Amino acid sequence: MVSKIMLDDRVIQLSNFEEEKENGLYTVSVTFDVTSEDYHDIATLLYNGTFDVKIPEKDIMFRGTIYNYSTSITNLYEKDQVGQYKLTLVEEKG
Template sequence: MVKEIILNNTLIKVHSFEERKVNNSHEISVGFEVTSKAYHDIATLLYQGTFDVKVPERALSFRGTIGQYSTSITNLYEKGQVGNYSLTLLEVKN
């Protein structure tokens, strides 16, 4: 089971991972937790929309963009909160 991905040099620990091929492009879906402490950094990262994606445990790397994104909580500014994030990234061809 994949335990981490890297988006633009930011390591993210994941609790779920799925990998597929869609129209000959890589697509991955991940689930991960975000704490109120990490919320600002993760939100800022995700607003970039397109990333250098690395999955070290699969020796996989590609340029990817957000296909789907959701979170279980919208305000993680309150101390001690934890949100579950779901993210799907689709490879973009140059």
């Protein structure tokens, strides 16, 4: 099981990881928890939309764009909350 992903230089601990490769391009789906303390930094990062994606445990690196994104909770501004984020990234054609 892959335990972390890097988006740009931000390390994110994962609770779920799935990968596919179609026509030589990766699609990666991940699930991770975001605390109210980390919410602003993660939200700001995800607004970029495109990232240098690294999966060190699988020696995978690519430039990826958000294809799908969802969260289980929207009030992460409230203290001591934890939301589950689901994110699918698709490798850009190079």
